[in-house]
Amino acid sequence: MTVETAETRLAPLFEPVTLGALDLRNSIVMSAMTRSRAGPGDVPLPIHADYYSQRAGAGLVVTEGVQPSPDGKGYCRTPGIYSEAQIAGWRDVADAVHAKGGLIVMQLMHCGRVASRLNKDDNSDVVAPSAIRGDAQIFTDQDGLVDLEMPRALSTDEVVGVVGEYRQAALNARAAGMDGVELHASSGYLPMQFLSSNTNQRTDRYGGSVENRVRFVIEVLEAMGEAIGFDRVGLRVCPGFEYNDIHDENPAETYGVLFEKASSLGLAYLHLVRRSFPKIDNFAHVKKHWRGNLILNNDLTGETAAAALAAGEAEAVSFGRDFIANPDLVERLRQGIPLAERDLATTYTPGPVGFCDYPAAT
Secondary structure, X not given: OOOOOXXXXXXXXXXXXXXXXXEEOOXXXXXXXXXOOOEHHHEOOHHHHHHHHHOOOOOEEEEEEEEOOHHHOOOOOOOEOOOHHHHHHHHHHHXXXXXXXXXXXXXXOOOOOOOOHHHOOOOOOOEEOOOOOOOOEEEEOOOEEEEOOOOEEOOHHHHHHHHHHHXXXXXXXXXXXXXXXXXXXXXXXXXXXXXXXXXXXXXXXOOOOHHHHOHHHHHHHHHHHHXXXXXXXXXXXXXXXXXXXXXXXXXXXXXXXXXXXXXXXXXXXXXXXXXXOOOOEHHHHHHHHOOXXXXXXXXXXXXXXXXXXXXXXXXXXXXXXXXXXXXXXXXXXXXXXXXXXXXXXXXOOOOOOOOOOOOOOO
């Protein structure tokens, strides 16, 4: 009689998969998570190399959100990819992951109006598609939670400039040894601000009609793809998500147009935070409109993730929070070892505690 093991029960998780130019040794992706550990100048530290290399057993590691420019910074202690020191810091991270046989892509996160100048150590601005303050708060080291600031609306020429910043960030990521980039277009950040009707009240070619509101995201994807190869560019979305005061009148229409246009680019993957909202079942919408590789995310267990792969719902699956306290998550799933619990109090604090000091099970 054959005895079923965790590895055989969850077998789809451990199958290799190819996403564009990325050949993953298993179908498990570590999704991006803000960890707020960058040093002065928003530079990654040696602890970042430790943290990411410890988790290199994933088929693909996606970094925390990285600002492509000073204006893109929203949260405290998040890293950038626009200075030579930042590129050098990320090169150490990429080298450490590659030394363990892993792959790593950089998530590019421009927060737009989700920002406070208290989190910036320079004269960078708070910008958005339109001068509309978000009804939300953000954490700062100085004053704790504060209201989001009133952003300055980008001019048409400045929007073109931001597209160029993303292009250069993708080139910088590759110069740092990253295997690709992922555009963060969820959670109410700048790309989602352009997509959504309540945050985009523009009257130029980047606002108004749905075709105009998706233009910024498509232009960013095109710029990055032309710079480093479309098969090294991913896109993360969560249609219908209203975090950070995002309210789109018709997300089904908006994302239907976005997915149809993005599908023609030949991207490495679409990374979906799977949720059902009153206005949209975003997984059903993706399956209807997206043509390409799909990474499925959100509250998955080993069993539900393996079932989704077995059913052909996605090419890969991603885990976020479980990777915090389980640097060896892939092996724990393979061997059926119970998962450790993360310490919420140290999730966003500076230094190695709660970051790279979680032990492997064996």
